[in-house]
Amino acid sequence: MEKAEKVTMGAVITTPGSALDYKTGSWRTLKPVLTEEKCKFCNICWQFCPDSAIEPADAKAKKPIKIDYDYCKGCGICVHECPFDALKMVTEEK
Amino acid sequence: MGVKQVVKGNFATAVAAKLARVDVVPAYPITPSTLFPEQISTYIANGEMDAELLLTESEHSAMSAAIGASASGARVVTATASQGLKLMSEMLFIASGMRLPIVTAVGNRALSAPINIWCDHQDTIAERDSGCLQFYAENNQDALDLMVIAFRVSENHRVLLPSLVGLDAFVLTHTMEGVDVPLQEEVDSFLPPYKPVYRLDVKNPMTFGSFSTPAHYTEFKYQQWNAMKNAEKVIDEVFSEFYNKFGRKHKKVNEYRTDDADIIFLTMGSMSGTARASIDALREKGIKAGAAKLTVFRPFPFDEVKKLSGKTKILAVLDRNISFGFGGAVFSEVAGALVNEKEKPILIDFILGLGGRDVTQEDFYKMADLSETAIEKGGPDDMVNWINLNDAEVQ
Numbered sequence: 419m420e421k422a423e424k425v426t427m428g429a430v431i432t433t434p435g436s437a438l439d440y441k442t443g444s445w446r447t448l449k450p451v452l453t454e455e456k457c458k459f460c461n462i463c464w465q466f467c468p469d470s471a472i473e474p475a476d477a478k479a480k481k482p483i484k485i486d487y488d489y490c491k492g493c494g495i496c497v498h499e500c501p502f503d504a505l506k507m508v509t510e511e512k
Numbered sequence: 513m514g515v516k517q518v519v520k521g522n523f524a525t526a527v528a529a530k531l532a533r534v535d536v537v538p539a540y541p542i543t544p545s546t547l548f549p550e551q552i553s554t555y556i557a558n559g560e561m562d563a564e565l566l567l568t569e570s571e572h573s574a575m576s577a578a579i580g581a582s583a584s585g586a587r588v589v590t591a592t593a594s595q596g597l598k599l600m601s602e603m604l605f606i607a608s609g610m611r612l613p614i615v616t617a618v619g620n621r622a623l624s625a626p627i628n629i630w631c632d633h634q635d636t637i638a639e640r641d642s643g644c645l646q647f648y649a650e651n652n653q654d655a656l657d658l659m660v661i662a663f664r665v666s667e668n669h670r671v672l673l674p675s676l677v678g679l680d681a682f683v684l685t686h687t688m689e690g691v692d693v694p695l696q697e698e699v700d701s702f703l704p705p706y707k708p709v710y711r712l713d714v715k716n717p718m719t720f721g722s723f724s725t726p727a728h729y730t731e732f733k734y735q736q737w738n739a740m741k742n743a744e745k746v747i748d749e750v751f752s753e754f755y756n757k758f759g760r761k762h763k764k765v766n767e768y769r770t771d772d773a774d775i776i777f778l779t780m781g782s783m784s785g786t787a788r789a790s791i792d793a794l795r796e797k798g799i800k801a802g803a804a805k806l807t808v809f810r811p812f813p814f815d816e817v818k819k820l821s822g823k824t825k826i827l828a829v830l831d832r833n834i835s836f837g838f839g840g841a842v843f844s845e846v847a848g849a850l851v852n853e854k855e856k857p858i859l860i861d862f863i864l865g866l867g868g869r870d871v872t873q874e875d876f877y878k879m880a881d882l883s884e885t886a887i888e889k890g891g892p893d894d895m896v897n898w899i900n901l902n903d904a905e906v907q
Contacts, residue, residue: 425731425732426710427611427709427710427735428610428710429609429610429721429724429728429732431718431719432718433718434717434718436719
Protein backbone atom coordinates (compact mmCIF):
# COMPACT_ATOMS: atom_id res chain seq x y z
CA MET A 419 0.00 0.00 0.00
CA GLU A 420 1.16 3.53 -0.74
CA LYS A 421 2.43 5.62 2.13
CA ALA A 422 0.24 8.54 3.17
CA GLU A 423 2.10 11.82 3.01
CA LYS A 424 -0.14 13.30 5.68
CA VAL A 425 -3.39 12.18 7.25
CA THR A 426 -4.96 15.65 7.50
CA MET A 427 -7.54 16.73 10.06
CA GLY A 428 -10.89 15.31 8.94
CA ALA A 429 -9.51 14.15 5.55
CA VAL A 430 -9.39 17.72 4.21
CA ILE A 431 -7.48 18.01 0.92
CA THR A 432 -5.68 21.32 1.14
CA THR A 433 -4.41 21.44 -2.49
CA PRO A 434 -7.12 22.06 -5.08
CA GLY A 435 -6.98 20.22 -8.43
CA SER A 436 -5.15 17.28 -6.91
CA ALA A 437 -7.36 14.56 -8.46
CA LEU A 438 -4.74 14.02 -11.23
CA ASP A 439 -2.28 12.86 -8.56
CA TYR A 440 -4.54 9.95 -7.73
CA LYS A 441 -3.82 7.21 -10.27
CA THR A 442 -6.96 5.13 -10.65
CA GLY A 443 -5.59 2.67 -13.22
CA SER A 444 -4.81 0.14 -10.50
CA TRP A 445 -8.53 -0.66 -10.19
CA ARG A 446 -8.28 -2.48 -13.57
CA THR A 447 -8.29 -6.25 -14.11
CA LEU A 448 -8.51 -6.19 -17.95
CA LYS A 449 -6.86 -3.61 -20.19
CA PRO A 450 -7.41 -2.50 -23.76
CA VAL A 451 -4.38 -2.92 -26.05
CA LEU A 452 -4.03 -1.16 -29.42
CA THR A 453 -2.70 -2.73 -32.60
CA GLU A 454 -1.31 0.52 -34.01
CA GLU A 455 -1.32 -0.43 -37.70
CA LYS A 456 -5.09 -1.10 -37.50
CA CYS A 457 -5.92 2.38 -36.11
CA LYS A 458 -7.65 4.55 -38.74
CA PHE A 459 -7.45 7.75 -36.58
CA CYS A 460 -11.27 7.97 -36.41
CA ASN A 461 -11.21 8.85 -32.67
CA ILE A 462 -14.49 7.05 -31.99
CA CYS A 463 -12.84 5.38 -28.96
CA TRP A 464 -11.69 8.79 -27.69
CA GLN A 465 -15.26 10.11 -27.92
CA PHE A 466 -16.69 7.16 -26.01
CA CYS A 467 -14.06 6.79 -23.28
CA PRO A 468 -15.95 7.75 -20.07
CA ASP A 469 -12.72 8.50 -18.22
CA SER A 470 -10.86 10.69 -20.76
CA ALA A 471 -8.15 8.06 -20.67
CA ILE A 472 -7.48 8.12 -24.44
CA GLU A 473 -5.25 10.66 -26.17
CA PRO A 474 -6.82 11.40 -29.59
CA ALA A 475 -5.18 10.30 -32.85
CA ASP A 476 -3.77 12.85 -35.31
CA ALA A 477 -4.73 11.78 -38.86
CA LYS A 478 -2.45 14.34 -40.54
CA ALA A 479 0.58 13.18 -38.61
CA LYS A 480 -0.51 9.52 -38.91
CA LYS A 481 -0.34 9.32 -35.14
CA PRO A 482 -2.64 6.65 -33.66
CA ILE A 483 -4.62 7.00 -30.42
CA LYS A 484 -2.83 6.34 -27.11
CA ILE A 485 -4.30 4.84 -23.96
CA ASP A 486 -3.42 6.49 -20.66
CA TYR A 487 -3.06 3.48 -18.37
CA ASP A 488 -2.71 5.71 -15.28
CA TYR A 489 -6.46 6.36 -15.44
CA CYS A 490 -7.94 3.67 -17.74
CA LYS A 491 -10.17 1.43 -15.61
CA GLY A 492 -10.53 -1.29 -18.22
CA CYS A 493 -14.24 -0.89 -18.92
CA GLY A 494 -13.82 -2.12 -22.52
CA ILE A 495 -16.10 0.48 -24.12
CA CYS A 496 -13.35 1.51 -26.55
CA VAL A 497 -12.91 -2.12 -27.65
CA HIS A 498 -16.64 -2.46 -28.13
CA GLU A 499 -16.88 0.76 -30.19
CA CYS A 500 -13.79 0.39 -32.44
CA PRO A 501 -15.11 -0.42 -35.97
CA PHE A 502 -11.69 -1.72 -37.11
CA ASP A 503 -10.82 -4.29 -34.41
CA ALA A 504 -7.78 -2.20 -33.54
CA LEU A 505 -8.35 -2.68 -29.77
CA LYS A 506 -8.68 -5.86 -27.75
CA MET A 507 -8.93 -6.60 -24.01
CA VAL A 508 -6.15 -8.56 -22.36
CA THR A 509 -5.75 -9.67 -18.75
CA GLU A 510 -3.77 -7.19 -16.65
CA GLU A 511 -0.42 -8.56 -15.47
CA LYS A 512 1.01 -7.11 -12.27
CA MET B 513 -21.81 36.79 38.99
CA GLY B 514 -24.65 36.05 36.63
CA VAL B 515 -28.35 36.70 36.98
CA LYS B 516 -30.61 34.21 38.76
CA GLN B 517 -33.55 33.28 36.54
CA VAL B 518 -36.30 30.65 36.83
CA VAL B 519 -36.24 28.87 33.47
CA LYS B 520 -37.05 25.68 31.60
CA GLY B 521 -34.27 23.37 30.44
CA ASN B 522 -34.82 24.32 26.82
CA PHE B 523 -34.36 27.97 27.74
CA ALA B 524 -31.14 27.10 29.56
CA THR B 525 -29.67 25.49 26.43
CA ALA B 526 -30.94 28.31 24.19
CA VAL B 527 -29.53 31.06 26.39
CA ALA B 528 -26.24 29.13 26.48
CA ALA B 529 -26.21 29.18 22.66
CA LYS B 530 -26.88 32.93 22.69
CA LEU B 531 -24.13 33.54 25.24
CA ALA B 532 -21.80 31.38 23.12
CA ARG B 533 -22.44 33.82 20.25
CA VAL B 534 -23.28 31.03 17.79
CA ASP B 535 -23.32 32.04 14.11
CA VAL B 536 -25.69 29.46 12.62
CA VAL B 537 -28.62 27.49 14.05
CA PRO B 538 -30.03 24.92 11.61
CA ALA B 539 -33.05 23.34 13.28
CA TYR B 540 -36.11 21.19 12.83
CA PRO B 541 -38.63 21.13 15.68
CA ILE B 542 -39.39 17.98 17.66
CA THR B 543 -40.93 17.38 21.09
CA PRO B 544 -39.44 17.99 23.65
CA SER B 545 -36.78 20.25 22.09
CA THR B 546 -38.99 22.61 20.07
CA LEU B 547 -38.70 25.43 22.59
CA PHE B 548 -35.00 25.68 21.69
CA PRO B 549 -35.42 26.93 18.08
CA GLU B 550 -38.46 28.98 19.23
CA GLN B 551 -36.32 30.75 21.81
CA ILE B 552 -33.48 31.30 19.30
CA SER B 553 -36.03 32.73 16.86
CA THR B 554 -37.27 35.12 19.56
CA TYR B 555 -33.72 36.25 20.35
CA ILE B 556 -33.00 36.96 16.67
CA ALA B 557 -36.34 38.76 16.17
CA ASN B 558 -35.63 40.91 19.24
CA GLY B 559 -32.18 41.80 17.92
CA GLU B 560 -30.55 40.17 20.95
CA MET B 561 -28.72 37.61 18.85
CA ASP B 562 -26.81 37.93 15.58
CA ALA B 563 -27.21 34.47 14.05
CA GLU B 564 -28.65 32.73 11.03
CA LEU B 565 -31.62 30.48 11.89
CA LEU B 566 -32.07 27.88 9.12
CA LEU B 567 -35.44 26.15 9.28
CA THR B 568 -34.80 22.96 7.35
CA GLU B 569 -37.19 20.29 6.06
CA SER B 570 -35.86 17.50 8.29
CA GLU B 571 -33.31 16.72 10.99
CA HIS B 572 -31.13 15.06 8.37
CA SER B 573 -31.06 18.40 6.56
CA ALA B 574 -30.52 20.30 9.81
CA MET B 575 -27.38 18.32 10.61
CA SER B 576 -26.27 18.52 6.95
CA ALA B 577 -26.60 22.31 7.07
CA ALA B 578 -24.75 22.30 10.39
CA ILE B 579 -21.88 20.42 8.74
CA GLY B 580 -21.66 22.90 5.86
CA ALA B 581 -21.84 25.88 8.18
CA SER B 582 -19.29 24.45 10.60
CA ALA B 583 -16.90 23.61 7.75
CA SER B 584 -17.04 27.29 6.76
CA GLY B 585 -15.73 28.17 10.22
CA ALA B 586 -19.01 29.16 11.86
CA ARG B 587 -19.95 28.24 15.42
CA VAL B 588 -23.00 26.00 15.02
CA VAL B 589 -25.64 24.71 17.40
CA THR B 590 -28.84 22.73 16.97
CA ALA B 591 -31.33 20.83 19.11
CA THR B 592 -33.30 17.66 18.61
CA ALA B 593 -34.52 14.49 20.33
CA SER B 594 -35.57 10.90 19.82
CA GLN B 595 -36.59 10.14 16.20
CA GLY B 596 -35.02 13.44 15.13
CA LEU B 597 -31.63 12.36 16.45
CA LYS B 598 -32.07 9.06 14.60
CA LEU B 599 -32.70 10.96 11.38
CA MET B 600 -29.50 12.94 12.08
CA SER B 601 -27.55 9.79 12.84
CA GLU B 602 -25.98 9.36 9.42
CA MET B 603 -24.77 12.96 9.48
CA LEU B 604 -23.43 12.75 13.05
CA PHE B 605 -20.86 10.18 11.96
CA ILE B 606 -19.89 12.52 9.11
CA ALA B 607 -19.66 15.58 11.39
CA SER B 608 -17.30 13.62 13.62
CA GLY B 609 -15.23 12.20 10.75
CA MET B 610 -14.90 15.69 9.27
CA ARG B 611 -13.87 16.90 12.74
CA LEU B 612 -16.54 19.60 13.04
CA PRO B 613 -17.29 20.89 16.57
CA ILE B 614 -21.09 21.16 16.25
CA VAL B 615 -22.96 21.19 19.58
CA THR B 616 -26.43 19.59 19.76
CA ALA B 617 -28.80 19.86 22.71
CA VAL B 618 -30.80 16.64 22.95
CA GLY B 619 -34.00 16.48 25.00
CA ASN B 620 -33.48 12.80 25.90
CA ARG B 621 -36.67 11.03 24.78
CA ALA B 622 -37.78 7.43 24.15
CA LEU B 623 -37.67 5.90 20.69
CA SER B 624 -40.63 4.46 18.79
CA ALA B 625 -42.30 1.95 18.71
CA PRO B 626 -44.57 2.41 20.51
CA ILE B 627 -44.38 6.17 20.04
CA ASN B 628 -43.64 7.95 23.31
CA ILE B 629 -42.49 11.50 23.95
CA TRP B 630 -41.17 11.14 27.51
CA CYS B 631 -37.78 10.81 29.16
CA ASP B 632 -35.46 7.95 28.19
CA HIS B 633 -31.75 7.91 27.26
CA GLN B 634 -32.08 5.54 24.31
CA ASP B 635 -31.76 8.26 21.65
CA THR B 636 -28.27 9.45 22.61
CA ILE B 637 -27.13 6.01 23.81
CA ALA B 638 -27.82 4.68 20.30
CA GLU B 639 -25.33 7.33 19.04
CA ARG B 640 -22.63 5.87 21.29
CA ASP B 641 -20.40 4.98 18.33
CA SER B 642 -20.96 8.15 16.28
CA GLY B 643 -17.77 9.85 17.48
CA CYS B 644 -19.68 12.58 19.34
CA LEU B 645 -18.81 13.59 22.88
CA GLN B 646 -21.75 12.94 25.21
CA PHE B 647 -22.66 14.98 28.28
CA TYR B 648 -25.72 14.39 30.51
CA ALA B 649 -27.33 17.13 32.64
CA GLU B 650 -28.87 16.46 36.04
CA ASN B 651 -30.67 19.82 36.21
CA ASN B 652 -31.16 22.99 34.19
CA GLN B 653 -28.02 24.62 35.56
CA ASP B 654 -26.05 21.62 34.30
CA ALA B 655 -27.78 21.96 30.92
CA LEU B 656 -26.63 25.58 30.58
CA ASP B 657 -23.12 24.96 31.91
CA LEU B 658 -22.53 21.81 29.85
CA MET B 659 -23.54 23.59 26.62
CA VAL B 660 -20.97 26.33 27.21
CA ILE B 661 -18.40 23.71 28.26
CA ALA B 662 -19.20 21.57 25.19
CA PHE B 663 -18.21 24.39 22.81
CA ARG B 664 -14.88 24.86 24.60
CA VAL B 665 -14.08 21.15 24.56
CA SER B 666 -15.34 20.44 21.03
CA GLU B 667 -13.48 23.40 19.51
CA ASN B 668 -10.17 22.58 21.19
CA HIS B 669 -7.71 21.68 18.42
CA ARG B 670 -6.72 18.51 20.27
CA VAL B 671 -10.37 17.40 20.09
CA LEU B 672 -12.42 18.92 17.21
CA LEU B 673 -15.35 16.54 17.58
CA PRO B 674 -19.09 17.27 17.84
CA SER B 675 -20.89 17.16 21.19
CA LEU B 676 -24.31 15.96 22.29
CA VAL B 677 -25.62 17.54 25.49
CA GLY B 678 -28.45 15.46 26.92
CA LEU B 679 -31.17 16.85 29.15
CA ASP B 680 -34.07 14.67 30.26
CA ALA B 681 -37.31 15.16 28.33
CA PHE B 682 -39.90 17.18 30.30
CA VAL B 683 -38.21 16.45 33.65
CA LEU B 684 -35.73 19.14 32.56
CA THR B 685 -36.75 20.49 29.14
CA HIS B 686 -40.15 21.75 30.36
CA THR B 687 -39.55 22.18 34.08
CA MET B 688 -38.83 25.57 35.67
CA GLU B 689 -35.77 25.72 37.89
CA GLY B 690 -33.60 28.45 39.28
CA VAL B 691 -30.57 28.86 37.03
CA ASP B 692 -27.63 31.21 37.32
CA VAL B 693 -27.39 32.73 33.83
CA PRO B 694 -23.87 34.07 33.37
CA LEU B 695 -23.20 37.55 32.03
CA GLN B 696 -22.15 37.93 28.38
CA GLU B 697 -18.70 39.24 29.33
CA GLU B 698 -18.12 36.27 31.63
CA VAL B 699 -18.89 33.80 28.83
CA ASP B 700 -16.85 35.86 26.34
CA SER B 701 -13.80 35.60 28.55
CA PHE B 702 -14.31 31.83 28.92
CA LEU B 703 -15.23 30.99 25.32
CA PRO B 704 -13.16 32.78 22.65
CA PRO B 705 -14.34 32.77 19.00
CA TYR B 706 -13.95 29.45 17.19
CA LYS B 707 -10.71 29.14 15.21
CA PRO B 708 -10.95 26.31 12.66
CA VAL B 709 -7.85 24.46 11.44
CA TYR B 710 -9.25 24.38 7.89
CA ARG B 711 -12.28 26.21 6.56
CA LEU B 712 -14.33 26.35 3.38
CA ASP B 713 -13.26 29.55 1.68
CA VAL B 714 -13.65 30.42 -2.01
CA LYS B 715 -10.40 32.40 -1.90
CA ASN B 716 -8.48 29.38 -0.65
CA PRO B 717 -10.21 26.31 -2.10
CA MET B 718 -9.93 22.95 -0.34
CA THR B 719 -11.80 19.65 -0.54
CA PHE B 720 -14.00 18.74 2.46
CA GLY B 721 -15.66 15.36 2.81
CA SER B 722 -13.17 13.61 0.54
CA PHE B 723 -12.93 9.97 -0.47
CA SER B 724 -10.61 7.52 1.25
CA THR B 725 -9.53 4.06 0.15
CA PRO B 726 -8.33 1.17 2.35
CA ALA B 727 -4.87 2.77 2.06
CA HIS B 728 -5.80 5.59 4.50
CA TYR B 729 -9.26 5.01 6.02
CA THR B 730 -7.91 3.22 9.12
CA GLU B 731 -5.58 6.15 9.85
CA PHE B 732 -8.51 8.58 9.73
CA LYS B 733 -10.40 6.42 12.25
CA TYR B 734 -7.24 6.26 14.40
CA GLN B 735 -7.10 10.07 14.23
CA GLN B 736 -10.68 10.24 15.61
CA TRP B 737 -9.79 7.72 18.31
CA ASN B 738 -6.86 9.91 19.38
CA ALA B 739 -9.08 13.01 19.39
CA MET B 740 -11.57 11.28 21.71
CA LYS B 741 -8.69 10.14 23.95
CA ASN B 742 -7.41 13.74 24.06
CA ALA B 743 -10.91 14.87 25.07
CA GLU B 744 -10.54 13.02 28.40
CA LYS B 745 -7.81 15.45 29.42
CA VAL B 746 -9.32 18.52 27.75
CA ILE B 747 -12.64 17.99 29.58
CA ASP B 748 -10.82 18.00 32.93
CA GLU B 749 -8.97 21.18 31.98
CA VAL B 750 -12.17 22.90 30.84
CA PHE B 751 -14.12 21.76 33.93
CA SER B 752 -11.37 23.22 36.07
CA GLU B 753 -11.32 26.52 34.17
CA PHE B 754 -15.10 26.67 34.34
CA TYR B 755 -14.95 26.26 38.10
CA ASN B 756 -12.41 29.05 38.42
CA LYS B 757 -14.53 31.40 36.34
CA PHE B 758 -18.08 30.52 37.42
CA GLY B 759 -17.63 28.73 40.74
CA ARG B 760 -19.60 25.65 39.72
CA LYS B 761 -17.79 22.33 39.89
CA HIS B 762 -18.46 19.73 37.22
CA LYS B 763 -16.84 16.31 37.23
CA LYS B 764 -17.00 13.38 34.85
CA VAL B 765 -18.16 11.27 37.80
CA ASN B 766 -19.69 13.06 40.79
CA GLU B 767 -19.62 11.01 43.98
CA TYR B 768 -21.97 11.29 46.96
CA ARG B 769 -21.34 9.50 50.29
CA THR B 770 -19.24 6.83 48.58
CA ASP B 771 -16.24 6.65 50.90
CA ASP B 772 -17.50 3.87 53.22
CA ALA B 773 -20.21 2.52 50.92
CA ASP B 774 -21.15 -1.13 50.41
CA ILE B 775 -23.53 -0.27 47.57
CA ILE B 776 -22.92 2.47 45.00
CA PHE B 777 -25.63 3.45 42.52
CA LEU B 778 -24.28 4.84 39.23
CA THR B 779 -26.78 7.16 37.53
CA MET B 780 -27.08 9.54 34.58
CA GLY B 781 -29.32 12.58 34.19
CA SER B 782 -32.15 13.81 36.40
CA MET B 783 -32.50 10.59 38.44
CA SER B 784 -29.17 11.50 40.09
CA GLY B 785 -30.96 13.89 42.47
CA THR B 786 -33.43 11.16 43.45
CA ALA B 787 -30.42 8.91 44.01
CA ARG B 788 -28.89 11.30 46.57
CA ALA B 789 -32.19 11.72 48.45
CA SER B 790 -32.56 7.93 48.53
CA ILE B 791 -28.99 7.50 49.79
CA ASP B 792 -29.76 9.78 52.75
CA ALA B 793 -32.89 7.73 53.55
CA LEU B 794 -31.05 4.40 53.17
CA ARG B 795 -28.23 5.66 55.44
CA GLU B 796 -30.81 6.48 58.11
CA LYS B 797 -31.94 2.86 57.90
CA GLY B 798 -28.33 1.80 58.42
CA ILE B 799 -27.64 0.74 54.85
CA LYS B 800 -24.25 1.98 53.66
CA ALA B 801 -25.21 3.24 50.25
CA GLY B 802 -23.59 5.89 48.05
CA ALA B 803 -24.29 7.42 44.67
CA ALA B 804 -22.27 8.50 41.67
CA LYS B 805 -23.45 10.55 38.72
CA LEU B 806 -21.96 10.03 35.27
CA THR B 807 -21.85 13.43 33.55
CA VAL B 808 -19.62 12.37 30.66
CA PHE B 809 -20.48 9.16 28.79
CA ARG B 810 -18.16 9.78 25.80
CA PRO B 811 -15.23 9.71 26.18
CA PHE B 812 -15.99 7.09 28.82
CA PRO B 813 -14.29 8.02 32.12
CA PHE B 814 -12.31 4.82 32.65
CA ASP B 815 -10.07 6.11 35.45
CA GLU B 816 -12.90 7.63 37.48
CA VAL B 817 -15.04 4.48 37.17
CA LYS B 818 -12.09 2.26 38.17
CA LYS B 819 -11.48 4.46 41.20
CA LEU B 820 -15.16 4.33 42.11
CA SER B 821 -15.29 0.54 41.79
CA GLY B 822 -12.54 0.19 44.40
CA LYS B 823 -14.75 1.79 47.05
CA THR B 824 -17.69 -0.61 47.15
CA LYS B 825 -18.84 -4.22 47.46
CA ILE B 826 -21.40 -3.83 44.69
CA LEU B 827 -21.65 -1.32 41.88
CA ALA B 828 -25.26 -1.00 40.76
CA VAL B 829 -25.63 0.59 37.33
CA LEU B 830 -28.92 2.30 36.51
CA ASP B 831 -29.77 2.29 32.82
CA ARG B 832 -32.51 4.42 31.33
CA ASN B 833 -31.93 2.54 28.08
CA ILE B 834 -31.84 -1.05 26.93
CA SER B 835 -29.66 -2.88 24.42
CA PHE B 836 -31.83 -5.90 23.64
CA GLY B 837 -29.86 -9.12 23.88
CA PHE B 838 -27.33 -7.68 26.36
CA GLY B 839 -28.59 -5.21 28.96
CA GLY B 840 -28.09 -1.53 29.72
CA ALA B 841 -25.45 0.34 27.75
CA VAL B 842 -23.93 2.08 30.78
CA PHE B 843 -23.62 -1.28 32.51
CA SER B 844 -21.79 -2.82 29.54
CA GLU B 845 -19.37 0.15 29.43
CA VAL B 846 -18.70 -0.10 33.18
CA ALA B 847 -18.15 -3.87 32.93
CA GLY B 848 -15.80 -3.30 30.00
CA ALA B 849 -13.85 -0.62 31.87
CA LEU B 850 -13.28 -2.98 34.82
CA VAL B 851 -12.56 -6.17 32.89
CA ASN B 852 -8.82 -6.26 33.61
CA GLU B 853 -9.01 -5.00 37.21
CA LYS B 854 -7.77 -7.63 39.68
CA GLU B 855 -10.10 -6.47 42.45
CA LYS B 856 -13.56 -5.51 41.35
CA PRO B 857 -16.96 -5.27 43.00
CA ILE B 858 -20.05 -7.28 42.06
CA LEU B 859 -21.73 -5.58 39.11
CA ILE B 860 -25.50 -5.48 38.70
CA ASP B 861 -27.63 -3.77 36.07
CA PHE B 862 -30.99 -2.13 36.68
CA ILE B 863 -33.21 -1.12 33.75
CA LEU B 864 -35.71 1.55 34.78
CA GLY B 865 -37.39 4.83 33.95
CA LEU B 866 -38.05 3.94 30.31
CA GLY B 867 -40.48 6.05 28.28
CA GLY B 868 -40.89 8.58 31.09
CA ARG B 869 -41.76 6.23 33.96
CA ASP B 870 -40.74 8.05 37.14
CA VAL B 871 -37.64 6.86 38.95
CA THR B 872 -38.66 6.98 42.62
CA GLN B 873 -37.09 6.49 46.03
CA GLU B 874 -39.08 3.23 46.28
CA ASP B 875 -37.16 2.02 43.23
CA PHE B 876 -33.91 2.74 45.06
CA TYR B 877 -35.04 0.80 48.14
CA LYS B 878 -35.93 -2.17 45.91
CA MET B 879 -32.54 -1.94 44.17
CA ALA B 880 -30.80 -1.71 47.56
CA ASP B 881 -32.59 -4.95 48.60
CA LEU B 882 -31.51 -6.75 45.44
CA SER B 883 -27.97 -5.42 45.86
CA GLU B 884 -27.74 -6.59 49.49
CA THR B 885 -28.94 -10.05 48.44
CA ALA B 886 -26.31 -10.12 45.71
CA ILE B 887 -23.61 -9.22 48.28
CA GLU B 888 -24.78 -12.05 50.61
CA LYS B 889 -24.81 -14.58 47.78
CA GLY B 890 -21.50 -13.36 46.29
CA GLY B 891 -23.22 -12.40 43.03
CA PRO B 892 -26.57 -11.41 41.56
CA ASP B 893 -29.20 -13.99 40.56
CA ASP B 894 -29.70 -11.98 37.39
CA MET B 895 -27.15 -9.66 35.83
CA VAL B 896 -29.88 -7.51 34.27
CA ASN B 897 -32.93 -6.61 36.38
CA TRP B 898 -36.04 -4.75 35.26
CA ILE B 899 -37.21 -2.45 38.05
CA ASN B 900 -40.80 -1.35 38.69
CA LEU B 901 -42.48 -3.40 35.98
CA ASN B 902 -46.23 -3.04 36.57
CA ASP B 903 -48.46 -6.07 37.09
CA ALA B 904 -49.95 -6.06 33.58
CA GLU B 905 -49.90 -9.37 31.76
CA VAL B 906 -47.12 -9.09 29.16
CA GLN B 907 -48.02 -11.00 26.02
